[in-house]
Amino acid sequence: MAALLDKFGRPITDLRIAITDHCNYKCVYCRTGNEGALYRDLPIADYLRMAGVFAALGIKKVRLTGGEPLLRKGIVELVRDLAKLRSADGEPLELAITTNGHLLAEMAQPLKDAGLDRVTVSMDAVDRDRFARITRVPNGYDNVLAGIRAAKRAGLEPVKVNCVLLRGFNEDQIIPFGKFAREEGVVLRFIEFMPLEEDRVWSPDVVVTLDEILERMSEYLPLVEIPHARSETSRRYRFEDGLGEIGIIAPVSHPFCGHCSRIRVTSDGKIRTCLFSVWDHDLHAQMRRGATDAELEAFIREVVLHKEERHHIGEPDFIPASRTMVHIGG
Ligand code: SAM
Secondary structure (H helix, E strand, O other): OOOOOOOOOOOOOOOEEEEOOOOOOOOOOOOOOOOOOOOOOOHHHHHHHHHHHHHOOOOEEEEOOOHHHHHOOOOOHHHHHOOOEEEEOOOOOOEEEEOOOOOHHHHHHHHHHHHHOEEEEEEEOOOHHHHHHHHHOOOHHHHHHHHHHHHHHHHHOEEEEEEEOOOOOOOHHHHHHHHHHHHHOOEHHHEOOOOOOOOOOOOHHHHHHHHHHHHHHHHHOEEEEEOOOOOOOOOEEEEEEOOOOOEEEOOOOOOOOHOOOOOEEOOOOOEOOOOOOOOOOOOHHHHHOOOOOOHHHHHHHHHHHEEEEEEOOOOOOOOOOOHHHOOOOO
């Protein structure tokens, strides 16, 4: 079967499925602090069917996200069923989860046993008080640290830790994070802050850029760039002494839209072709009306064809995305 391509010739191989938009953290740069999820979660079986259709179209990686995916009952069984799927080339799918790590300590081993390959844990400070201020959850830090260590023990390696830096809030955590990555044996990924927050507080001044992160980290230890595949979103560096790796995902200062291989399904079953899409495409409505797998494939192919060429962050014609990050799935 022909690969899933958009009209710019980009192969789409990486699917992110949000399995809830409910979250137990209220990170200041993501959420307003409200309690509720906005959209209705679908039955787990519906996400599985969607993943199967995407796999038949040549998707190779599936990442479960949210909201907070570990809040969703049935996630272990979902991973077990996803692990049985094959991509169009007959290979098993690469399965990953992005989580805040709060519930990971107990779930890492069952998820690994079910067939999960890797986990990315979001963590925006390595200082307990700062962590609580960012997440607006008291005492979360120790749970997340226990989760990271449990994931390593379970063999969900390499464990990646995502950190979003905000100027005036946690940019002093750059070097402590470098030390943390080396001590804990995790791969660190700094992500530039994007205008996808519920509070609409984004401004270019708040973004701590790739160049600044590199400069600050080099004051701690010299870094050597690791060659990376063009489709990789992260620029990767190792510390010169060979211990520890960091990556920087820089969609604002160094956009990588030309190599984007991603597509997302929201927790209520809408396809989003870009984080910054101003509309979405209702895949679940097709399922509700009784579409066959072949019809779903045709629908997806048509949607993918019209994937946006690039985002317009920081440009005068920027139009905010129709959903914020927690309701898309990062
Ligand atoms: N709850 C899970 C977690 O905390 O990882 C998964 C969902 S969360 C929305 C996914 C990732 O998006 C997290 O690493 C988070 O830090 C990141 N994120 C949220 N809002 C962002 C923004 N405005 N810019 C950049 N990254 C953001």
